[in-house]
Amino acid sequence: MKAELPAVTLPGGRQVPALGLGTWHMGEGYASPDEEVASLRAGLDLGMTVIDTAEMYADGGAEEVVGEAIRGRRDEVFLVSKVLPYNASRAGTIAACEASLKRLGTDHIELYLLHWRGRYPLAETVEAFETLKAQGKIGAWGVSNFDEPDMKELLGAAEPSRPAANQVLYNLARRGIEFDLLRWSQVQGIPIMAYSPLDEGRLIGHPALEEIGLVHNASSAQVALAFLLTKAGVIAIPKSGSPERVRENLRAAEIRLTSEDLRLLDAAFPPPTRKRPLEMI
Ligand code: NDP
Numbered sequence: 001m002k003a004e005l006p007a008v009t010l011p012g013g014r015q016v017p018a019l020g021l022g023t024w025h026m027g028e029g030y031a032s033p034d035e036e037v038a039s040l041r042a043g044l045d046l047g048m049t050v051i052d053t054a055e056m057y058a059d060g061g062a063e064e065v066v067g068e069a070i071r072g073r074r075d076e077v078f079l080v081s082k083v084l085p086y087n088a089s090r091a092g093t094i095a096a097c098e099a100s101l102k103r104l105g106t107d108h109i110e111l112y113l114l115h116w117r118g119r120y121p122l123a124e125t126v127e128a129f130e131t132l133k134a135q136g137k138i139g140a141w142g143v144s145n146f147d148e149p150d151m152k153e154l155l156g157a158a159e160p161s162r163p164a165a166n167q168v169l170y171n172l173a174r175r176g177i178e179f180d181l182l183r184w185s186q187v188q189g190i191p192i193m194a195y196s197p198l199d200e201g202r203l204i205g206h207p208a209l210e211e212i213g214l215v216h217n218a219s220s221a222q223v224a225l226a227f228l229l230t231k232a233g234v235i236a237i238p239k240s241g242s243p244e245r246v247r248e249n250l251r252a253a254e255i256r257l258t259s260e261d262l263r264l265l266d267a268a269f270p271p272p273t274r275k276r277p278l279e280m281i
Contacts, residue, residue: 005047005253008191008235010111011164012140016078018229019253020050021246022195022239027061031241033068040069042243044076046250052167052193052237054082054115055100063103071105079104080111080167080193082144083125085118092120093128097137111164112138116145116280122157130161140164144193147278148181151190167193169279170234172203172224172269176279179272186233194228196281197236208268212261218251225252227265 005017021043026036040051053066063081070077081104087096097112112132114125129141142165143154154163166185170177170192177192185192198221203209209220216223221238228236229252240246257265 005250006229008233009189010140010191011162011189016050016235017047018235019048019225019250020052020078020080020193020235020237021048022237023051023053023062023066024057024239025062026053026239026241027058027063027065029058029061033065035243036065036241037069039241039243039246040066041073042246043250044069044073046247048246048250049076050078050080050235050237052080052195053104054084054113055087055096055103056082056084056115060099060103063100067103067105074106078110079106079108080113080165081109082113082115082167084115085120088114088118088120088125088128090124090128090131093125094132097132101137108137108139110139111142112140113142113144113165113167117143117150122154126154126158126161142166142190144168144195145278145280148184151181151184151188155188163190165191165193165235167195167237169196169281170194170228171197171199172206172209172227172265173199174279175269175271176276179275181278182231182234189233191233191235192231194234194236197228197238198224200281206268208264212257212264215261216255216257218255219248221245221249222252222255223257223261225249226255226257227262229253230257230262 144167
């Protein structure tokens, strides 16, 4: 049975669930590919239809895992992939996207992101994104690891086109964007995709999360994800290579954190009081 997942509205009006599926480290050979495919399918079964991947992950191996997972059910999925900055020239972006499409076994990607800023002018990458959009190979484009000044520069360089999302590091232990970028993005209507929402697993078992979890009969992972689900315009993309843990993560959507819970979280993970440069992994 599919749980009621909160939704985030993308520029253009399409709604996607606020809890998706990450894929970094998939396809690297540490876990069984069958188990990784099963994890992504378990997420899709539950309505976690945003799948985030990148040409970088396992040198394309993660995209191949995703391709296998979505075979026969492409229409259910909102696919996100990323071009490396070294490939983000006009011709390079198009070639990278076409290679990703091949590995993913599909003819389009819903949202295609610049993984982080590199040496190519933003206007050049955006021009390539717009070409891909006109060709129907991508539905929308966005960026990743862009701080507020980068975003402002991007809006100027891309005009009249606009990014559909900015994917950044955001979790309870890394709350820097709450000082500025989060609010700015909400005002602009540009969703934030929160990567490493469990701080790469480091939040698991944190005493403050365990304590709050006791009241809600929830795990520390669920509390960490529930916190992000309280934020408007934020899509969290936890990665798990275990179907069981994917199901566990989904149940974060059932938790209603109280103001007392949020106060305890602020005490354990203080929100920022000054500007800090955007952290990235
Ligand atoms: P996460 O914060 O999602 O943590 C993933 C780790 O937590 C894994 O080790 C996973 O192990 C474990 N885990 C997941 N769920 C549970 C659970 N319920 N209980 C216990 N452990 C759990 O880290 P990621 O860095 O993977 O971030 C998520 C996604 O964000 C990435 O996969 C990628 O798609 C994206 N990303 C984007 C970046 C960018 O620059 N744009 C940078 C980094 C990430 P297991 O698999 O064994 O369950």
